[in-house]
Amino acid sequence: MGSTGSADPGPATEDPQGPRKSFRAALVSSFTERLAAVGAQCSVVSGEAEAAGALAGILSGAGARRVAGSDAPLVQRLLQPLRDRFQIADLERLSRDDLFACDVGVTTAQWGIAETGTLVLESARERSRLLSLVPPIHVAVLSTRCICGSLGDALDRVRQAASHAITFITGPSRTSDIELTLVVGVHGPQTVHVLLLEDV
Amino acid sequence: MSFDREARAALADGQLRGALRHATTLFGERRRAAIADVPDWEDARDRARAIKDETLLHLDQFLEQFAANAERAGARVHWARDAAQACDIIAGIAEQRGARSVVKSKSMASEEIRLNAALAARGIAAVETDLGEYIIQLAGEEPSHIVVPAIHKTKGQIAALFAEKLGMEPSDDVTKLAAAARRALRRRFAEADLGVSGVNFAVAETGTILILENEGNARLTTSLPRTHVALMGIEKVIPRFADLEVFLRLLPRSGTGQALTAYQSLLTGTKRQPADEGPEELHIVLLDNGRSRMLASPVTRQTLACIRCGACLNACPVYRQIGGHAYGSVYPGPIGAVLTPQLLGMGESSALPYASSLCGACRDVCPVKIDIPAVLLHLRAQAVARRGSTGTRTLLERLAFASYAAVMARPRLFEWVMRCARRLHLMPPLGAWTKWRDLRPLAPRSFREEWRRGLCDEGAE
Numbered sequence: 001m002g003s004t005g006s007a008d009p010g011p012a013t014e015d016p017q018g019p020r021k022s023f024r025a026a027l028v029s030s031f032t033e034r035l036a037a038v039g040a041q042c043s044v045v046s047g048e049a050e051a052a053g054a055l056a057g058i059l060s061g062a063g064a065r066r067v068a069g070s071d072a073p074l075v076q077r078l079l080q081p082l083r084d085r086f087q088i089a090d091l092e093r094l095s096r097d098d099l100f101a102c103d104v105g106v107t108t109a110q111w112g113i114a115e116t117g118t119l120v121l122e123s124a125r126e127r128s129r130l131l132s133l134v135p136p137i138h139v140a141v142l143s144t145r146c147i148c149g150s151l152g153d154a155l156d157r158v159r160q161a162a163s164h165a166i167t168f169i170t171g172p173s174r175t176s177d178i179e180l181t182l183v184v185g186v187h188g189p190q191t192v193h194v195l196l197l198e199d200v
Numbered sequence: 201m202s203f204d205r206e207a208r209a210a211l212a213d214g215q216l217r218g219a220l221r222h223a224t225t226l227f228g229e230r231r232r233a234a235i236a237d238v239p240d241w242e243d244a245r246d247r248a249r250a251i252k253d254e255t256l257l258h259l260d261q262f263l264e265q266f267a268a269n270a271e272r273a274g275a276r277v278h279w280a281r282d283a284a285q286a287c288d289i290i291a292g293i294a295e296q297r298g299a300r301s302v303v304k305s306k307s308m309a310s311e312e313i314r315l316n317a318a319l320a321a322r323g324i325a326a327v328e329t330d331l332g333e334y335i336i337q338l339a340g341e342e343p344s345h346i347v348v349p350a351i352h353k354t355k356g357q358i359a360a361l362f363a364e365k366l367g368m369e370p371s372d373d374v375t376k377l378a379a380a381a382r383r384a385l386r387r388r389f390a391e392a393d394l395g396v397s398g399v400n401f402a403v404a405e406t407g408t409i410l411i412l413e414n415e416g417n418a419r420l421t422t423s424l425p426r427t428h429v430a431l432m433g434i435e436k437v438i439p440r441f442a443d444l445e446v447f448l449r450l451l452p453r454s455g456t457g458q459a460l461t462a463y464q465s466l467l468t469g470t471k472r473q474p475a476d477e478g479p480e481e482l483h484i485v486l487l488d489n490g491r492s493r494m495l496a497s498p499v500t501r502q503t504l505a506c507i508r509c510g511a512c513l514n515a516c517p518v519y520r521q522i523g524g525h526a527y528g529s530v531y532p533g534p535i536g537a538v539l540t541p542q543l544l545g546m547g548e549s550s551a552l553p554y555a556s557s558l559c560g561a562c563r564d565v566c567p568v569k570i571d572i573p574a575v576l577l578h579l580r581a582q583a584v585a586r587r588g589s590t591g592t593r594t595l596l597e598r599l600a601f602a603s604y605a606a607v608m609a610r611p612r613l614f615e616w617v618m619r620c621a622r623r624l625h626l627m628p629p630l631g632a633w634t635k636w637r638d639l640r641p642l643a644p645r646s647f648r649e650e651w652r653r654g655l656c657d658e659g660a661e
Contacts (some may be wrong), residue, residue, distance in 0.1 A: 060516065095419070096390060115459075124472070127477050133420065149446055156439065163470075163476070164274075164469050164470060164472060164478065165466055165478055166466040168460070168465075170459075172462070174462050175414060176348070176357050177335070178331070178332075178350070178378070178416075179223070179355050182373055185382075186331055187382060187415045187419075188415065199447065
């Protein structure tokens with residue numbers, strides 16, 4: 001059911017596969033609603049092939065040239081077929097100047113929070129700290145299985161992994177420091193695009 | 201009294217008052233909208249306050265637990281008794297590492313200790329990277345709000361400032377202004393040797409520090425440079441990791457009217473492997489600077505429950521008219537009026553407890569239910585006692601109160617005084633009051649006089 005843009009996973013109650021799946025559908029729908037409210041983009045995709053296609057669409061739509069992916073195996077797999085169309089930077093050899101010259105950073109997110117539309121990144125699981133921050137566009141791949149209901153649930157889960165850096169990201173970078181007028185993309189990414197990956 | 205003078209100057213500044221009215225009104229509306237969809241808001245306030253009270257009662261133990269856990273995770277913890285010691289520690293860290301370029305994210309504690317000036321005195325340039333703080337630094341001013349430091353500046357003023365300092369085309373397009381700051385600061389981030397940040401919450405049981413922000417500059421400050429120095433007042437500690445939940449519910453909604461700010465960084469020690477991202481060193485500076493004195497009494501202790509959301513500033517009828525600079529202290533508004541005299545002593549800030557109408561709006565919006573009016577009254581009593589011991593203004597005050605007591609104890613004298621006052625249409629001791637308000641016209645005869653002239657007979661019929 002790969003749809004790009006405002007995703008609607010369908011009414012939860014009509015799901016034939018039992019309460020667990022419909023509960024997840026409700027989480028996905030409130031998560032995507034909150035993402036839209038905080039100014040993040042979202043595409044729901046099923047399976048990696050569709051995710052790679054959606055990623056290519058996001059990159060070319062943004063006119064991206066230089067793209068860097070994190071060390072997450074999923075991110076590497078998604079970027080592999082795109083190497084002939086974009087300059088894919090190698091994270092191991094990425095200098096600070098290269099990092100600042102990147103157009104897009106691609107990472108996964110370990111958790112999502114439905115009630116706030118938040119992405120949660122854990123340093124112990126992936127090297128995503130700078131790629132989710134420095135390039136003007138951040139694409140985050142998140143499995144629908146990893147959406148928590150509340151902030152409290154997410155805090156419980158990140159506590160267990162005990163990363164030295166845990167980052168909660170809710171929408172793009174923003175400021176209201178001048179006359180309380182909202183400006184998006186001041187120091188961090190101007191665009192946050194979530195690829196919400198459903199199991200096949 | 202300099203507060204008096206500054207407040208008068210602010211009241212005469214139409215542009216300032218326009219900017220303040222716009223910003224504080226909008227903040228108030230956003231806050232109300234944000235808390236409207238939290239069903240257990242009152243309960244969350246009570247829980248947060250209970251956590252703060254619990255922490256402050258055993259602050260020494262929680263601080264030691266925090267320091268031990270932070271060091272176990274690889275951080276170095278420094279204890280600073282006062283502002284000078286904190287500045288020395290941070291400047292020392294910078295000097296030992298040969299750091300010449302420092303980036304800073306927003307920290308009220310660093311304003312409190314005047315860190316930038318201390319670093320500059322040692323030849324180290326510290327650049328503010330929060331957009332509002334950057335504007336203030338370029339203008340050579342001080343922040344006038346805890347959350348939006350440049351709240352007093354219009355975009356026209358900022359455009360002129362950026363044209364002069366950054367050489368950009370004058371523009372009142374806010375997006376272009378922000379983009380110019382981003383470009384200028386990106387270079388600073390790329391070059392910086394050391395990053396200085398504040399701390400919103402520090403978790404005792406894990407040694408974690410949490411920093412909230414919207415712009416991403418705190419993430420850059422705490423991720424890019426080799427060394428990260430986090431400066432925090434000792435009151436920032438909370439016992440448990442799970443306690444973060446209630447504070448993350450309260451702070452963004454009270455501060456900016458957001459359900460959650462764009463970023464929360466939860467940092468525990470340093471990176472575990474060389475290939476990991478992030479600084480190699482994390483130094484946490486615990487700042488006392490007068491805070492442990494406030495622990496002594498329950499009235500003053502609650503000042504330390506403050507989570508620096510700024511809601512009391514936006515709600516305060518005094519702040520809304522005069523803005524932050526008139527308070528002459530780093531922390532303005534109602535919380536500043538109680539915090540500053542306690543941090544710095546009554547000496548220079550004895551006027552601040554009087555910078556309030558005691559209306560209680562601050563107490564009503566405070567996410568941790570600090571009874572600011574009660575603290576103000578406590579500090580007023582201290583200010584009076586202090587004046588008594590030094591002898592200033594006491595003669596006039598003693599005379600006034602002695603006369604008042606004498607008149608009130610003698611009905612005939614009281615009537616005579618009141619008759620004179622009515623004749624002369626004057627209330628000499630209330631000059632400060634009647635200067636800005638019309639006195640209600642006094643009745644030609646007092647109730648007692650009417651009574652004697654026969655009112656008592658009518659009543660008996």
